[in-house]
Amino acid sequence: MPTSAQEVQARIAALGPWFYEFDLGVHGRTASVLPPGVLPIHQTRLEMVSRVVDGHFGDRLPKIRCIDVGCHEGYYSVAMARKGVREVRGIDLRESNLVKARFVAEVLGLRNVVYEQGNCEDLPADDIGQYELCLFLGLLYHLENPMLCLRKICRVTSELCVIETQVIDEVDGVAEWGAREWTRPYHGVLALIDESGEFYHENPETGASPLATCPSPNALRFMLEQAGFRRVEFVEAPPGAYEQHRRGKRVVCAAYK
Ligand SMILES: C[S@@+](CC[C@H](N)C(=O)[O-])C[C@H]1O[C@@H](n2cnc3c(N)ncnc32)[C@H](O)[C@@H]1O
Numbered sequence: 001m002p003t004s005a006q007e008v009q010a011r012i013a014a015l016g017p018w019f020y021e022f023d024l025g026v027h028g029r030t031a032s033v034l035p036p037g038v039l040p041i042h043q044t045r046l047e048m049v050s051r052v053v054d055g056h057f058g059d060r061l062p063k064i065r066c067i068d069v070g071c072h073e074g075y076y077s078v079a080m081a082r083k084g085v086r087e088v089r090g091i092d093l094r095e096s097n098l099v100k101a102r103f104v105a106e107v108l109g110l111r112n113v114v115y116e117q118g119n120c121e122d123l124p125a126d127d128i129g130q131y132e133l134c135l136f137l138g139l140l141y142h143l144e145n146p147m148l149c150l151r152k153i154c155r156v157t158s159e160l161c162v163i164e165t166q167v168i169d170e171v172d173g174v175a176e177w178g179a180r181e182w183t184r185p186y187h188g189v190l191a192l193i194d195e196s197g198e199f200y201h202e203n204p205e206t207g208a209s210p211l212a213t214c215p216s217p218n219a220l221r222f223m224l225e226q227a228g229f230r231r232v233e234f235v236e237a238p239p240g241a242y243e244q245h246r247r248g249k250r251v252v253c254a255a256y257k
Contacts, residue, residue, distance in 0.1 A: 008107055015100050019205065020075040024107050041250075044242040045137065046079055048235045048252040049162050053083070053133060056160050056254070061085050064132035067156055069120050070139035072205070074101030074113065077135075081105075081113045085133065091118040097204055119208055121145060123152040134161040141166040141214040142195065142207030150227035154257070161229065163220070163253040166244075170216045188219025220253060229255035 008027040012018075018030040020042065032039055057064055061084045068077040071090030081088045090113065092098050098115045105113045118125060120139065134157040143149050153161055168191045174183040196210035206212075215223065217234070224232045235252040237245040244250040 011103060015103060018073065018100065020073050022073070022075070022078070022104050024104070027107050030104075038242075041242040041244070042075060044237065044245050045164055045252065046076070047238050047241075048245070049076065049135065049137070049164070050079070050083070051238075052160070052162055052235055052252070052254045053080070056256075057133070060132075064159075065089070066133040066135065067091065067128075067131040068135040068137075069123070069153060070137065070142075071101060071115065071135075072097045072138075074098075074104055074115065076137055077101065077113050077115070078104060078108065078110065080133070080135070081110045082108075086112060088113045089128075089131070090115040091120070091123070093117070093119055093208055094204055120149045120152060121208070123149075124156045128156060130158040131156055132159045133157075136161055137164040138205075139165075139207075140220075141193070142205070142212050144207065144209045144211040144213060146190065146213050146215065147223055147226070150223050154224075154228040154255075157229075157255075157257055159257055161255045161257075163224070163255060164250065165220065165253075166214055166250050167220060167248070168214050168216050170218055186218075187222035188216040190215050190219055217248075217251060220251070224253065224255045227255075229257060231256040 005027055012030055017033045021032045022030045064085055065087045066080045066085045068090045071077050071092050074090050077088045077090040090101055095117050101115045134153055136153050140146055171189040174185050177184045190213045193212040193214055195206050195212045198206045199210040221232050233254045235254060
């Protein structure tokens with residue numbers, strides 16, 4: 001554990017660049033690589049996530065466990081731990097992100113957070129169990145197998161999963177299904193996105209492969225229901241929200257078991 005402010009500063013510099021701005025109190029803070037216009041995205045997301053989590057769990061927070069899938073540097077894991085959630089487990093594909101997450105938790109003296117390397121395609125790991133709260137933020141639209149992952153996520157969630165994702169514009173229509181007059185309606189659509197530029201440049205925010213998919217709002221709802229969630233609600237963006245949430249290009253969904 002680095003003890004002096006200088007030691008912490010040296011570690012912050014050595015571990016950088018940072019994706020999030022962490023306030024480490026007397027030890028200083030990390031500076032985010034995000035442009036100033038994009039940085040407010042995290043405040044909006046946290047506000048939206050907190051509204052759902054507080055509304056659902058209320059004073060049960062100290063009794064619940066949370067799994068944060070695709071936790072990156074642990075920004076939302078730390079927020080849940082500080083909120084009083086009993087135990088938080090952050091999972092991320094990239095050890096390089098987790099090294100930073102562990103450092104932040106250590107400096108903040110958080111004892112109720114653990115981080116582990118893992119792929120959401122492989123959840124649940126044998127001994128992982130179920131979590132009352134699952135965070136699945138900013139990850140769905142980096143995945144090439146979204147349905148597989150949502151099924152896995154549903155299995156590790158016992159009460160509430162909060163999903164935040166980019167969405168594409170809705171596409172309505174019907175598909176012919178064996179004959180001109182036999183048709184099936186679309187339940188939303190998935191766009192195929194080439195993330196190879198970011199992937200091969202080892203961008204720490206991308207998925208496990210260069211092919212990404214991005215759902216329309218109806219597809220997101222339908223996939224969550226197919227994965228096994230009983231009720232799915234879109235969370236309203238708060239006044240002054242980050243512009244993408246305000247325009248509905250990014251959404252937060254509460255999926256209940
Ligand atoms: C865009 S970042 C989002 C981070 C954070 N959840 C947030 O909302 O700010 C995506 C994160 O998911 C991780 N990730 C990507 N694919 C993953 C996978 N298949 N399994 C687990 N983590 C993954 C990345 O390493 C990265 O940390």
